[in-house]
Amino acid sequence: MLKLNVNGQDREIDGVADDTPLLWVLRDELKLVGTKFGCGIAQCGACTVHLNGQPIRSCQMPASAVAGQKITTVEGLAKGEQLTALQQAWIEHDVAQCGYCQAGQLMSATALLAKNPNPTEAQINEFMAGNICRCGTYVRIKKAIKAAAAAGKGKA
């Protein structure tokens, strides 16, 4: 029996092999399919989730290794209907093309702003470099991060 805490909820999962990456437990067992599979070797960032607030590549993390720790997925960003400033900026700046990478991009961006609410261009580039967007929406991802950072100014 595997016990996970995902998006604030305790979940119990039966019958998955110990070495199963968190990605596939989230997707196949918990039906949280917002977290995506792109490469399986920690190169693309499509599978990014938060582990105790830190971004990790869930394709490389055995689920059994994070039992009991706090996991947040893209489904857990919004508070009910209330989207985060980043999610809103993503919509306002029409960031997505195919949209497949965007859950991972949002998870990385969320972790970035949590750590550094007002990042420079260079800091954004560096932090986001682990997330590939094959459609090349980087111009807009950057814009949306800056907009959300500006919107969050003055807040705690």
Next chain:
Amino acid sequence: MNADMNLDTLVRDLVAGFEGEKAVAVSRRGFLKVGAGAAGGLVLALSAGLPSDAQAQAGPGGPPPIPFVPGAYVRIATDGKITLISKNPEIGQGIKTAFGVILAEELDAKWSDVTIVQADVNPAVYGTQFAGGSMSIPMAWDSLRNAGAGARAMLVAAAAKQWGVPESELTTSDSTVIHAASGKKASYGSLATAAAALPPPDVKSLKLKARKDYKLIGKRFTGADNDKLVQGKPLFALDVQIPGMKYAILEKCPSIGGKAKSFNVDEIKKLPGVLDAFIVEGTTPSKNVMQTAVLPGVAIIGKNTWAVFSARQKLKVEWDHSTASKDSWTDYVKQAKALSTKVQGDAVVKATGDVDKALAGGKTVEAFYQFAFVSHAQLEPQNTVAWYKGDSIELWAPTQLPNQAIVGGVVGLAADKVKLNQMRVGGGFGRRLLNDFVCEAAYLSKAINGPVKLVWTREDDMRHDSYRVGGFMAYKAGLDAQGKLAAFNAHMIGFKDTASGGTSTASGISANEFPVTYVNDYRASQSLMPLSMPVGPWRAPGSNTMAWVQQSFLGEVAAAAKKDHVEFLLELFGRKAGKGQDGADQMPGMPRQAGLNPDRAIGVIKMAAEKAGWGKPLPKGHALGLAFYFSHQGHVAEIAEVSVDKDKKVTVHKMTVAADVGPVVNLSGAENQCQGCVVDAIGTMGLEITMENGAAQQTNFDKYPLPRMPVSPEVNVHFVQSDFSPTGLGEPAFPPAVPAICNAIYAATGHRIRTLPITKEGFKIA
């Protein structure tokens, strides 16, 4: 400039794929129908039901006319909610939003009343539903405008009847019919029931808006699915889960064409979570490139994705390589270099004047270019959920070319027994015009007689891509005494399919290729080497590489002539100014393609030069490079601003894109496509797939480093808003980007990049 011909194969196959599915002729039995709406209200159900101009132009052999079907494009509920239906696959090109904007514009709908939904896959209703060749917009422009305007006319007629006033006194705005004289207003929702009872209008009576009257077209709209996307809602085929579904992988021979002889079946079947494992014989490959067969291999079926992925790591297959490809990139490079010494290739594609004589005297410029194979690498790996039910099959697939006949053929079912659910596609780039993965899922579902999700790994994806074909070009150009281009000789060294002997997809040179007809003495010829690696359409097929060799070389010629590059191109296009568009390669069964128009070329070159500050002082170490290319009916000029450090690291600081694609539908989406094309181009300049013994050597992103955020430049996009028929933007902004950057590298360093990837010349994108 007319490398679009390389889509020929696609289109021929596409039309062939729909043989036997030809819809009945247009029925005029009605234009509207009333039915129960989702919200319990009445639905004004309207279909285009009319062959568009584009379809009419296609003539015999063209796509079948679209019959009347209620509710095909527009549905209006009595509560005022408007549902618009997008018929083509959404692959990231933004078509779902753009189609909605076109319909809503002519309907005069309030945008906030509108929801856009994906159409069922149903060629009898929608004709060909595919995403390719940037053709969604040009093919649907007329029929969608008519559908919107037809619905509007019905609503106006209903209000006129209700108020006893002539229709000519009524106007519409924001989903409302207005009678200014009396101050009466009625919402579309309140008129829907009455409108639905009226006879349909004649398409000839519909008055479409002039560009100046557009309220929506040309503005910015955020993507129709963005709200769902940012919340991680299930939209993709990979997200589909159905009760009782099993999971599958299919391991195929790394060398293309090899067959599985045996494998460690007992060991695999004992692994945790594995339910079955067996050899797949595959199906006979069709000659038709788009009707891909199931390749032989070994399938593992399991209870979840990880069960089959981890079992695969223990899989030991003995392959029969006797039928496998032996293709080697190293060998091709050697052969091509030898062939390049010939001024004329094996086959002359086009010749005018006497190019040999013209090149014998005066100043000449010569160069040899080489470009690599590359992979599509769309981020969502191939996958499909298939559920074979004996007498029918249902599939959920991320395809660019949904086709029931192709899939049905694999499992012995007629097209009408195949239900295909079009899912949002996690990147296309041309790869998913092939339905191989859809066919595989269908095959495996039948084999296990139940629902299954087939998931390719990234390694599967890169080993079994239909790559962008590599190639080579040997050029020689002659200048006259004034330094003007006088003679042009192009010898393309490309590929032909080993089995069929036909030119490989997107290889070879077109008889319409620029600068034919712009110089008197011209010759295009080609020599083709046999190739058995699969190649296929890749974003702006043919154009994306032809633009690079040609526009780089013209940059070389301009430099040799000591001419300013902008002036050089303007002089060249100016030779035919005012003469209208050229002939273009026409695709059988498709709407007429517009050709290169020198005036539009001149327009975008001037616009790019002005916006990029051509000729103005630049920051120290920066240099500009220009390129123009015409493809997919789009005229696009781009100017790159780069700097290169002492370690040959290239930084692209800025790209200025000037495009004339007719009226732009969604400005936000259009800019996004151009920005994406530029990033894609920057990345692709540094990438290659090499093959040895018929197997790709790069199989994941560690060896195939896609561009990341730090290399993404500032991209400034400018559109010429013209009244020419619009075209799509998924492709035409890609081709000029690479040569613009290479021309800028030359301006910065004096070094001419003649090999792609640029790493082969010691350069690197920083």
